[in-house]
Amino acid sequence: MIGTLYFLALLVSTLAWGHVGVWSELATRNGTGDGVRCTCDAFLPSSTFPIRDLIVVEETAGEISHRLELEIGKLEEYTLKMTAYAERIVTLTAKVEIMEKNSDDYSDADLEEIKVEIKQVEALIQELQLSIKSSTDVFESLRVQITAMVTTLDKLEKTYDKNLVLATRREYTEIQLKLEECEKRHQELFNPNIGSCAHSGITKLGKPIVSQFNAHLSAGYKYGGWGKDSKPIPDRESMYWYSGYTTSSIHDIRFYTNYKNLILRTPFLHQTLVTGWAGTGNNFIVRENCLYYQINSPFGLAKLNLTSVKYQSRVIAGASSSFSYSNSPNQNFDFSADETGLYVTFAKDETRGKMVIARINEESFGIEEEWITSLYKPGVSNAFMVCGVLYAVKTVDIHTEEIFYMYDTKTKKEYYVSVPFERFQDKYSNLDYNPTDQKLYMYNNGYYVSYHLWFNQTAPTTKQSPIAPNSQNITGNVM
Template sequence: MIDTLYFLALLSSAMAWGRLGLLSEGSVRNGTGGGSGDRCTCDAFLPSSTFPIKDLVVVEQTAVEISHKLELEMGKLEDYEIKLTAYEEIIEIIELIELSVQIEQMEKNPDAYNDADKVEIKIEIKQAEALIKELHLSIKGSTTVFESLRIQITVMVQTLTRLELTYDKNLVLVTRREYIKVQLQLEECERRHQELFNPNIGSCAHTGIIKVSKPVVSQLNANLNAGYKYGGWGKDSKPVPDRESMYWYSGYSSASIVDIRLYTNYKNLLLRNHFQHHNLHSSWYGTGNNFIFRDNTLYYQINNPFGLAKLNFTTGKYESKVIPRASSRFSYTNSPNQNFDFAADESGLWVTYANEESAGRMVIAKINELSFGVEEEWQTSVYKPGVSNAFMVCGVLYAVKTVDIKTEEIFYKYDTKTKQESSVSVPFERFQDKYSNLDFNPTDQKLYMYNDGYYVNYNLWFNYTAKATVEPPVLLS
C-alpha cells in the first residue's frame, strides 16, 4: 500500500510537468510478487531528461536579488539628482576661476581682506570639495553595481535560453517575465545614470571614443534559434514621431535578408511581441548583414543587380542604386557578402565599401537620403578583408578587428572632416565567438551587435572637449 501511494504521488508530480511518458499499457501494472503476499507492485518509465527545477529556482532567486539591488540604486540616483543640483548652485556661486583670481589678489594685497573674507572663501571651497568627492564615490559605486548586475543577468539569459530550447516553454514563462522585469529595471536605471552623468547624447564636441563597456546581453533572437547567426537588431537612428522607443530585428540562417520584425519598445522586444512583421518580396531580398533601420526605412545590400537598396515602410516604396566602382570581392572577415556596410550617425547616412582601384581598401561614401545618391567619397588606407566590422560616429569611421576569441579592438579611425586617419586601441569584449552586425546609434550613443544569434549592446565613453558634461573642476588646495 505504501508503494502504491508513493507511485501515485510520483505520477501526479510527473504529470504536472507533462514529462512522464507511459510506453504502453503494460508500463504500469498491478500484480503479486513472489513472497510479497497482497503487496501491489508498480513500474514507471520516466523520461531520461527531467525538468531542471533547481536551475529555474536559481534564476528566480537571482531575479529577486537583482530587483532589490536595482531599487536601491534607483533611490541613490534620485539622491544624486538633488546633489547635482546643489553642486550646480555651488559652482554658480563660486565661479572657481574668479575665486582663483581673488585668492591671488589676497596674496598680493593681504591687507585689503580681513579674516572673515578668507574664512568664507575656505568654507566655500571645502563644501565644493566634499560634495564632489561624495559624487565621485557614488558614481563609482553605482558603476560597480551595474557591472555586477550585468554579469548576473547574462547568466540568467543563458539559463533561460537553454531551458526554453530544451523544455516546454510554458514551464519557464513565469520566470522569463521576472527576468524581463529585472532587465527593464536595469535598462531604466542605466538610462537615468547616463542622463545624469553623460548628458552629451547628440554632441560631437569630443575627440573620439576612449572606452567601450562590457557587453549587455538582452537574449536570443525572436526566432529562438541559435542557428540564426546572421542578422541585426537595434533602434531606428532617426525615428519618426511616436516611434522613438521602437526596436527592430532581422535574422536568418544564412547571410540573407528576407524579413524584419518591429517592436514598440524594449519590453516587447524581450517578450518577442512584434507589432509588425514584414516579409520582403522575393525580388527585394537582400544579402549581407550590414543593414540599418533609419527614418522607418530599411537600407541594405542587394546582389541582383549588385548595389544598394532602400525600402520605406511608411510609403511602401522600394528603390535601388548601383555604385559602378564597388566590388563584390571584398567582405569583412566575419561573414560573406558584407560588401556594402550602411551606417548612421549624428550627421546622416553613410555606406562603406571597397573597390578594385583601391586594392580592397575601404571607401567612405556620404548618402543623400532623399535622392539616394552619393554626395561625397573619401579613400582610406585600411584593408577591408582585415576588418571584422566598422561604424560611423560624428563623421568619423571606426574600424574594428578581432584580437582573440573573446576580444575585439577599435584599431583605426578616419575623420571625413579633416581627412586625417590614425591608429587607436580601444579593446572590448564579445559575448559569443562571431558577430555579423555592429552599428552605432546616435539616439542613445550605443553600439548594437548581433552576436551569434544574441542581441548585444555596448555603452560608449568619449573624450569630450567641451564643458557639456557634469565634470568637477580641479580645486585649489
C-alpha cells in the same frame, strides 16, 4: 541587464499563469499631466504546476542577482572617480589662493574665469554624485525584490495558491515600472550628452550587455542584426527591430514597439521582402522608418520605406563584391548612421580593397561625397560611424575586439588608436552605433548584445574634429 530582467518576467509569467497576452502601455491624460499604466492579459492554467520551468526561473534569478551586483559595482566605481575629481578641485582651489596672493602676476579676468570654471565643475560633480547614488539605490532595491520574488515562486510550487499567483502578478507590474525608471536613470548616468559631438572621440566601451537569444530561439540563426531606428519618426522612438537568418541573407525584418516586446518576442510588424528584393550581408540598418540594406541584383544599395512600402535601389560605380569583413561573408556594403547623417562603406577594385566612405543623401538616395581611406577592408572585422568619424574594429583574440583606426571625414585625416572591448561570444556579424542612445549594437552568435560608450568630454564646446587623445596620425590628406 534590463533585458534579462524582462526575460525573467516572461518566464515567470509563463510559469505562473500558463499563457500571457500582449503587454501594453496605456497613456492617460488628466489635469495634472500624463500617466502610464501597464497591463497584461493572463489566463490561469488548469494543468499541474510546471516544476521544471520553476527550476529554470530560479537559475535565471540567480544569474540576474549576480549581474545586478556587477552593475552596482560599476556605479560605486564611478562614485570613487567623482570623489577623486572633487579632490582635484580642492587642489585647484588652493592654487587659486596662491594666485590671489600674487595678484600682480594675474589679471582679475584670469582669476574670475578660473573661479567660475571651478564652481561649474563642482556643481556638475555634485549632480552626478546624486544621480549615481539614486541609481545605486534603485539597483539595490531591485535585487532585494527579485530575491523575494524567487521565494514567492517557491511557495507557489508547494501550494499553487491562485491568490499568490495574482499577488505575484501585481509585484511584477510594480517591478516593471521600477525597471523602466531604472533604465531611464541608467541612461542619464552613462549618456548625459546624447546628440552632442562636443568630444574628442571614444575612450572606452562597457562590458557587453546581453539581452537574450534571437527571436527564433535557434542557435542556427547566427547571421543578422538588431537595434533601434537611428532617426525615429514620431511615436516610434522606443521601437526596436531584428532580422536574422541561418545564412548571410535578408528575407524579412521584425519590429517591436518597445524593449519589453522585443524580449517577449511580440512584434507589431513582420515585414517580408517581396520577390526580387531579398538582400544579403549583415549590414542593414533602420533610419527614419526606412530599411537600408545590400542587394545583389543589381549589386548595390536597397531602400525600403516601411511607411509607403516602396522599394528603391542604387548602383555605386566601381564598388566591388570581392571585399568583405574578415569574419562576416557578403558584407560588401555596410550602412552606418550617426549624428551627422547616413553613410555606407565599401571597397573598390581600383583602390585594391581599401575602404571607401560615402555619405548618402537620404531624400534622393544618392551619394553626396566620398572619402578613400588607406584601410584594407578584409583586415577589418567591422566598422561604424560616430560624429562623422569612421571607427574600424579588428579581432585581437577569441574574447577581445579592438577599435584600432579612425578616419575623420571633416579633416580627411586618419589615426591609429587602441580601445579594446570584450565580446560575449566568438563570432559576430553586425556592429552598429545608434546616435539616439550612444550605444553600440552587436549581433553576436545569435544573441542581442549592446555596449555603453564613453567619450573624451574635454573638447571645447565649439565644433572641432573628434580626434582621439594619444592617437597616432598616420597620414594627412588621403584623397
